[in-house]
Amino acid sequence: MSRPAETLTAVPETEQPATGAGLIIGARRDAPAAAQEVLVLDYGGQYSQLIARRVRDCGVFSELLPHHTPLSEIEARKPRGIVLSGGPASVYADGAPPLDRGLLELGVPVMGICYGMQLLVRELGGRVEEAEVGEFGRSDLHVAGDGGRLLAGLPAEQTCWMSHRDTVFEPPPGFTALASSTASPVAAVEDTARGIYGIQFHPEVVHTPYGEEVLIRFLTEICGCDRSWSAASIVEEQVRRIREQVGEGNVICGLSGGVDSSVAALLVHRAIGDQLTCVFVDHGLMRKEEGEQVVSTFRDTFKVPLVAVDAEERFLEKLKGLTDPEAKRKAIGAEFIRVFEEEATKLAEADPAHPGADAARFLVQGTLYSDVIESGGGTGAATIKSHHNVGGLPDDLQFDLVEPLRALFKDEVRAVGAELGLPERLVWRQPFPGPGLAIRVVGGEATKERLDVLREADHILQDEIRRAGLYRELWQSFCVLPDVRTVGVQGDERTYGYVVVVRAVTSDDAMTADWARLPYDLLETIASRMINELREVNRVVLDITSKPPGTIEWE
Numbered sequence: 001m002s003r004p005a006e007t008l009t010a011v012p013e014t015e016q017p018a019t020g021a022g023l024i025i026g027a028r029r030d031a032p033a034a035a036q037e038v039l040v041l042d043y044g045g046q047y048s049q050l051i052a053r054r055v056r057d058c059g060v061f062s063e064l065l066p067h068h069t070p071l072s073e074i075e076a077r078k079p080r081g082i083v084l085s086g087g088p089a090s091v092y093a094d095g096a097p098p099l100d101r102g103l104l105e106l107g108v109p110v111m112g113i114c115y116g117m118q119l120l121v122r123e124l125g126g127r128v129e130e131a132e133v134g135e136f137g138r139s140d141l142h143v144a145g146d147g148g149r150l151l152a153g154l155p156a157e158q159t160c161w162m163s164h165r166d167t168v169f170e171p172p173p174g175f176t177a178l179a180s181s182t183a184s185p186v187a188a189v190e191d192t193a194r195g196i197y198g199i200q201f202h203p204e205v206v207h208t209p210y211g212e213e214v215l216i217r218f219l220t221e222i223c224g225c226d227r228s229w230s231a232a233s234i235v236e237e238q239v240r241r242i243r244e245q246v247g248e249g250n251v252i253c254g255l256s257g258g259v260d261s262s263v264a265a266l267l268v269h270r271a272i273g274d275q276l277t278c279v280f281v282d283h284g285l286m287r288k289e290e291g292e293q294v295v296s297t298f299r300d301t302f303k304v305p306l307v308a309v310d311a312e313e314r315f316l317e318k319l320k321g322l323t324d325p326e327a328k329r330k331a332i333g334a335e336f337i338r339v340f341e342e343e344a345t346k347l348a349e350a351d352p353a354h355p356g357a358d359a360a361r362f363l364v365q366g367t368l369y370s371d372v373i374e375s376g377g378g379t380g381a382a383t384i385k386s387h388h389n390v391g392g393l394p395d396d397l398q399f400d401l402v403e404p405l406r407a408l409f410k411d412e413v414r415a416v417g418a419e420l421g422l423p424e425r426l427v428w429r430q431p432f433p434g435p436g437l438a439i440r441v442v443g444g445e446a447t448k449e450r451l452d453v454l455r456e457a458d459h460i461l462q463d464e465i466r467r468a469g470l471y472r473e474l475w476q477s478f479c480v481l482p483d484v485r486t487v488g489v490q491g492d493e494r495t496y497g498y499v500v501v502v503r504a505v506t507s508d509d510a511m512t513a514d515w516a517r518l519p520y521d522l523l524e525t526i527a528s529r530m531i532n533e534l535r536e537v538n539r540v541v542l543d544i545t546s547k548p549p550g551t552i553e554w555e
């Protein structure tokens with residue numbers, strides 16, 4: 001769900017290293033790296049990923065695995081606890097995802113949420129039936145007695161978020177019913193002797209005010225976790241793993257200036273220092289001054305060995321005559337790989353210690369946990385960002401991948417970036433497509449002239465949005481330049497100029513997005529600056545389409 005755009009609030013930005021304020025993951029930042037993990041088994045619920053995130057917010061490492069993950073794999077990870085997620089199916093439906101009874105024999109606590117609870121209750125001999133009315137949305141929860149082990153200390157009356165039709169009417173033998181709700185006679189159960197727990201409501205959503213307390217009770221009192229997982233512990237752990245993986249080997253990293261590749265590069269540099277060389281290919285399709293910022297941050301501030309390639313002309317040449325967005329993407333992707341390959345070969349030749357083409361045996365990728373989950377992973381399949389990342393597919397280059405962010409969500413990557421001292425401007429940089437401004441010149445060729453107009457317009461937009469303190473509030477804000485000119489009048493002259501489209505959206509994950517309600521006065525300042533400062537522009541329009549039905553980019 002995207003955030004309501006009306007709630008934009010200004011946050012001032014600085015050039016200082018990001019402090020990580022508000023980003024601290026877990027309760028104790030100074031704690032040592034902990035191997036404690038609680039696994040979430042995904043039964044297909046819309047909140048499954050959120051459960052893992054909330055567990056991490058509570059300071060315990062958590063990963064989401066498909067519900068059919070083999071027991072041996074689960075056991076090998078030695079989890080401190082297992083959560084069974086919700087899911088869309090009825091436990092009585094044909095093909096409903098089943099419970100592997102072996103999970104209950106692993107000797108670690110298991111907690112089912114929603115479908116997960118119904119599955120446990122039904123499997124262990126309780127009564128689950130389809131109720132006449134479902135229970136969707138906010139509901140009143142009544143905690144019985146002292147709340148048992150799971151709900152101890154929580155208010156007897158509270159609200160919670162429900163989303164189910166199958167309902168538990170009787171707990172299984174040996175279980176205690178801990179709570180009921182408006183439409184659920186049994187809304188929470190436990191069998192402390194066997195370490196099995198169930199809750200019908202969703203503790204992971206913000207509409208369950210005591211949800212975090214319930215999770216914390218499960219994680220600490222029941223699973224015995226100490227909540228020591230944090231950005232600091234991620235850095236420590238990853239540095240150790242990178243050293244282990246790479247040894248004395250040489251590593252190459254394609255740096256784009258986006259937060260993922262920046263944080264990945266810094267982590268690897270922290271681990272192995274100058275064994276890392278970053279390659280920054282400036283394809284001339286970046287935002288204004290972005291290339292210089294990347295170079296000065298990495299080369300000058302962090303002293304990371306960096307090869308910066310000015311390849312603007314090569315890319316413009318390849319873009320000649322192309323109007324179709326997919327053709328532009330392909331041309332840019334192919335050229336990127338060519339440039340990257342050339343640089344990798346040069347590095348190999350220049351390295352007397354490791355002559356030959358395989359001097360750099362390792363390639364850093366900023367793969368995130370969301371990419372792993374989206375590719376149906378979580379089971380260790382190597383995922384290379386391709387569609388959305390120009391630097392993603394050096395297919396014929398034989399590299400082993402180093403993916404230090406593979407287990408992290410985006411906000412955790414930002415926290416790690418802050419921990420490593422990355423400047424706030426980079427930590428909070430809005431996502432930017434790999435093919436850059438080329439796919440924002442729409443309906444026509446991305447010529448140098450059009451790219452420059454677009455870059456300048458974009459710069460004005462970013463400048464004003466930052467000045468208004470709204471940059472962080474927006475998922476993305478950018479301009480689009482359609483290949484269209486319209487009539488205008490400036491001074492006494494008729495003009496025939498470009499239309500600039502302003503696009504600003506709020507979103508949590510780019511899957512859905514809402515158009516941002518930028519203040520009218522701000523929009524006016526933006527439009528008048530663009531028209532006054534950019535001779536080629538005589539009209540500015542605002543895109544008020546959400547996603548769906550629109551997409552974020554125009555292409």
Ligand code: XMP
Binds near residue numbers: 387388390434439
């Ligand atoms: P759409 O436009 O599909 O975009 O709503 C979702 C997110 O993906 C980004 N995007 C791209 N990123 N190469 C990229 O690296 C691309 O070709 C590309 N197309 C879209 C977009 O900016 C948004 O964050």
